[in-house]
Amino acid sequence: MSNEKGPDHSRRKERSRQAILTATRALVAEEAYEKVTVEAIAARAGVGKQTIYRRWPSKSAVVFAALLALSEDADGQSVALPDTGDLEADLKLVMRATAEEFADPAFDRLIRALNAEIANDAALAAEYREKLAQPLEEAKKARLRSAQEAGQLDADADLDLALEVLYAPLFRRWLHRSGPLTAAYADSLVDATLRAFGP
Amino acid sequence: MSNEKGPDHSRRKERSRQAILTATRALVAEEAYEKVTVEAIAARAGVGKQTIYRRWPSKSAVVFAALLALSEDADGQSVALPDTGDLEADLKLVMRATAEEFADPAFDRLIRALNAEIANDAALAAEYREKLAQPLEEAKKARLRSAQEAGQLDADADLDLALEVLYAPLFRRWLHRSGPLTAAYADSLVDATLRAFGP
DNA sequence: ACGAATCGATACGAACCGTTTCGTTTACTG
DNA sequence: CAGTAAACGAAACGGTTCGTATCGATTCGT
Incomplete structure (x- = not known):
């Protein structure tokens, strides 16, 4: 397996991915949604626009992924409501x-x-x-x-x-x-x- | 009063207005909403784009007016639900x-x-x-x-x-x-x- | 040090918005 | 019937955004 694979660049991928999602959340949270453009996300994340389009097919998908990542951070600890009996x-x-x-x-x-x-x-x-x-x-x-x-x-x-x-x-x-x-x-x-x- | 007023062109206004609203309803009903553009509405209505912008400030407003006109057609006869006692x-x-x-x-x-x-x-x-x-x-x-x-x-x-x-x-x-x-x-x-x- | 994957940056075409312009049609007037 | 003014259709335009293409630089494993 090891000789079949080239170098592992996954760390770079992950870093830019996180930067994009974080920037997206920040932008959507702080301005009206119409002002959130892919270029603004790229600029805020310090990333090329193409890096965004390499991973997601549209702006909708990026916004959704940004939100999704939030709930997946709280992974493992599956959601549970209080149950006091009352x-x-x-x-x-x-x-x-x-x-x-x-x-x-x-x-x-x-x-x-x-x-x-x-x-x-x-x-x-x-x-x-x-x-x-x-x-x-x-x-x-x-x-x-x-x-x-x-x-x-x-x-x-x-x-x-x-x-x-x-x-x-x-x-x-x-x-x-x-x-x-x-x-x-x-x-x-x-x-x-x-x-x-x-x- | 009569000598203060120029000709009354309201009939033309009303005709184009109806054409715009009808075209908008047709377009929104038949295609995905992203495909409904102001230019498409103007073309369908046989109307210049500017005639639309003379009346409404944005696409949202046009779409809303198109819907609103529907419920105002059924005017006078104020809405009432059946009341059989049951x-x-x-x-x-x-x-x-x-x-x-x-x-x-x-x-x-x-x-x-x-x-x-x-x-x-x-x-x-x-x-x-x-x-x-x-x-x-x-x-x-x-x-x-x-x-x-x-x-x-x-x-x-x-x-x-x-x-x-x-x-x-x-x-x-x-x-x-x-x-x-x-x-x-x-x-x-x-x-x-x-x-x-x-x- | 080298090669491959990934990257940031930038230029680009297409689509759409909303504005401006211009010559024409329409409805009424004298 | 000729004149007038409101309203019009068409078209061009600047600006913004999308999504694509391209390219030289950077990062990583070997």
Whole structure:
């Protein structure tokens, strides 16, 4: 094997790769998305534009990869929600934290950019679901299943549906800016979900 | 007054305006949104590009106006939901219809384009809420209020929240393509909402 | 020291945006 | 019917961005 291979230049590759992804995150977080151009990313990363196009086919793909790398940093330690046994308290904690996250301008711009790309690109949407959305949903579902087994949710409850009812209103309110994302709002979503799917 | 005014050229204006809006709708409905350019709209409408820029400041605004004109055609006859007295049946009818609407490819592309523009343009989002979303929401809320007065919903129920719980999951599932928009799914959203906000 | 992989930089064509310009058509007026 | 002014279609233009092509320099293993 060793005589089949040339020199290993993977360290260089990795360094420029990280520089590109870091620069992309910084740019998307700090300016309006329209101002994030491939050339700006290349300049910020101290990299030639072609080095970006050698790895990703489009700007969308770069932005997505930049976001994806974030969640893969926290690898191994698979996502898990708090489970104190008190479902209502646990969910309110999570929903309040999610609402606060959306209020952060940098995060806001990042996720808006991602959603805009996703809305018109089915392939990217599928990758988003598989690599970013699914793991989180599974973690939430695991928490609900635990509650269901403890008799805190109806035994026949559709947990996927419950998750949607819990989270989708928050997401929509954020995306359309149709109302404030307060802690009280987060709480009321938990309350409604528990009324709908409680025992 | 009459001697103060020159000739009235409003008929020409109106004709080209309609041609532009119609062409925009056709283009957005039939191709991917990236392929809809202002020049393509002008060509399809048989109109100079400048005639478009005389009226609207950007492509986003044109696309939005094209959509808005649709709902203003059905003017006067303000939106109203069926009210047979059977809340569950009425809501399931509406939610099933909404789910079907999203399944239409032309409508799908149109609304995706709108959402992509809205996601990164707060001003456009505000106009969207005011002119398109609000009237529909008010109609739905009126139906819920009628049910509330009939004792079919909890007297203290937050109707805005109930609407979000009812509709947001469908919207999110469509936007992220995270599942099929079946009649059974529409029904289960109504069921969940009624469990959460019923008496 | 040498060769191969990778790189940064730069020039380029194509597409699109939004502006400007210009000669023409349209609708009304006297 | 001739004159006027608003609105128009067409076309050219500068500016920006995308994605590609090219090339000499740098990095790494041998």
